[in-house]
Amino acid sequence: MGCDNMASRVVLKNVSKTYRMDQGKRLDTLDDVSLALNDKEFVSIVGPSGCGKSTIFRLITKIEGSFQGEILINDVPVKDSRETISYMQQKDLLMPWRKIMDNVILPLELKGFSREKSQKLASEHIDEFGLTGFEQAYPNQLSGGMRQRAALLRTFLVDSNIMLLDEPFGALDAMTRGGMQEWLLNIWQTYQKSVLFITHDVDEAIFLSDRIYVLSERPGHVLHELKIDFDRPRNKSIMHSEKYLAYKKEISAYC
Amino acid sequence: MKKPTSTDNRRLINRASISLFYVGILLLWQFVTAILETPNYILPSPYAIWLELIDSFPLLLMHARITVIEVLAGFSIALFLSVFLSIAMDRYQYIKELLYPMMVITQTVPIMAIAPLMMIWFGFGLTPKIIVVVLVCFFPIAVSLTEGLSSVDPELIDLMKTMDASESQIFLKCKLPASMPSFFAGLRIAATYSVMGAVVSEWVGAQEGLGIFMTRVMKSYRTPALFAVIIFIIAITLIFVAVIDAIGRKAMPWTNERRSLR
Structure with missing residues (x-):
């Protein structure tokens, strides 16, 4: 499965998940999913809405406990893992009562860092995340793109090697999204993170990823895995190449 | 920064027209009572009410003092109790299931039924009035805080757990601040109820207070004095609500900053 000899950050082996609903009904969400995220890799999971993509993240972050199969975080079974993973949902989930600076330092604060130390750490990255001048603004004063960047900075400050991003640009308009994608690649390359990225946008997945898993409708299972072989750093011009279209065709065959 | 803009002008015109509207109503009232020569005990003119207000001001102030003491004592006790219980109900589902029905039931019993009972149990002093105020304030505060605490996006709580x-x-960092807007909405309602509760419980029997003063002037057909009491009650309620709003704005600065910086 393309894992080679590289260190694996996240591994799912034959993972299935069933929700028990009222009146004894069962909802099969994931069916025998196997996938891997290697060190410093950018891997996307594409699939239709409601195919259980987000459930994968909820299992990796231990929000959901029970499942069949095996999940390893840095080669440790997920339930024994002490790793605090950077996780970002589709909604920015910024706290409206906190200024941007106080929002982004939340993970540091929860670790027990003092407010001064947290702010000092965060301010080193404010510029990179395009939030200069907005540290003292409240979230409802910011545009969608800026709120998303603030949420990403908060996720980033969790300071894990593993980042799980669940459709972070799903709510943004196409123009804003394009800029954000290039910016995200920059951040990823600078800080050498391992990113697992959920999206339903095929273009986004090809542009960003080293590898892509295509998931089926519910119950989700892996239909196809493909390697995206473009040089880094990438820019949007690759989207006009033959190779790009071939990748797109390959994915479209499955969804 | 202070340059007047067209929206500032419009706001000024709006304000002026609103005050003009109310002054107009008062003038119309004065005019009608003068034309129809209505006797004072049926409908006094605004001017007659004004004279009465000035005349009995020291007396009104004395009675108002008692009512305000009842209101503040009852409100504070209700605040303390409801914050304590709401937090307990939020933390333990069992306590919520145990107490919530009782809270709703106490709310359906009319104050007019509770007030005499409290008088029988606790006499004519301040205690029965304070208890009535506690009873009417407790429910809105407790419900608004409970709802506020459970209003947090569960995904945000999940996110914090992953951190x-x-x-x-x-x-402390999520539920409590998120509950503040709902909590202050409840405090506002409780503030208006509290004055009402105190006045009604004084009707039943008291030595001093705006409620007992009200029944006295009604019995002697001093209608202008009745209106003067009503003005006092309105003023006390509005001041109380304004104080709570001011505290609310201080406690929730993010709700004031709607203006965009985009």
């Missing part, structure tokens, strides 16, 4: 937040961190 290894403890239960107390989730409560």
Whole structure:
């Protein structure tokens, strides 16, 4: 499965998940999913809405406990893992009562860092995340793109090697999204993170990823895995190449 | 920064027209009572009410003092109790299931039924009035805080859990601040209820207070004095609500900053 000899950050082996609903009904969400995220890799999971993509993240972050199969975080079974993973949902989930600076330092604060130390750490990255001048603004004063960047900075400050991003640009308009994608690649390359990225946008997945898993409708299972072989750093011009279209065709065959 | 803009002008015109509207109503009232020569005990003119207000001001102030004491004591006790119980109900589902029905039931019993009972149990002093105020204030505060605490987006709580937040961190950094808008809406309602509750319980029997003063002037057909009492009650309520709003704005600065910086 393309894992080679590289260190694996996240591994799912034959993972299935069933929700028990009222009146004894069962909802099969994931069916025998196997996938891997290697060190410093950018891997996307594409699939239709409601195919259980987000459930994968909820299992990796231990929000959901029970499942069949095996999940390893840095080669440790997920339930024994002490790793605090950077996780970002589709909604920015910024706290409206906190200024941007106080929002982004939340993970540091929860670790027990003092407010001064947290702010000092965060301010080193404010510029990179395009939030200069907005540290003292409240979230409802910011545009969608800026709120998303603030949420990403908060996720980033969790300071894990593993980042799980669940459709972070799903709510943004196409123009804003394009800029954000290039910016995200920059951040990823600078800080050498391992990113697992959920999206339903095929273009986004090809542009960003080293590898892509295509998931089926519910119950989700892996239909196809493909390697995206473009040089880094990438820019949007690759989207006009033959190779790009071939990748797109390959994915479209499955969804 | 202070340059007047067209929206500032419009706001000024709006304000002026609103005050003009109310002054107009008062003038119309004065005019009608003068034309129809209505006797004072049926409908006094605004001017007659004004004279009465000035005349009995020291007396009104004395009675108002008692009512305000009842209101503040009852409100504070209700605030303390409801904050304590709401937090307990939020933390333990069992306590919520145990107490919530009782809270709703106490709310359906009319104050007019409770007030005499309290008088029988606790006499004519301040205690029965304070208890009535506690009873009417408790429910809106407790319900608004309970709802506020459970209004948090569960995904935000999940997110905090992935950041290894403890239960107390989730409560203090997330649930409590998120509940503030709802909490202050409840305090506002409780503030208006509290004055009403105090006045009604004084009707039943008291030595001093705006409620007992009200029944006295009604019995002697001093209608202008009745209106003067009503003005006092309105003023006390409005001041109380304004104080709570001011505290609310201080406590929730993010709700004032709607203006965009985009």
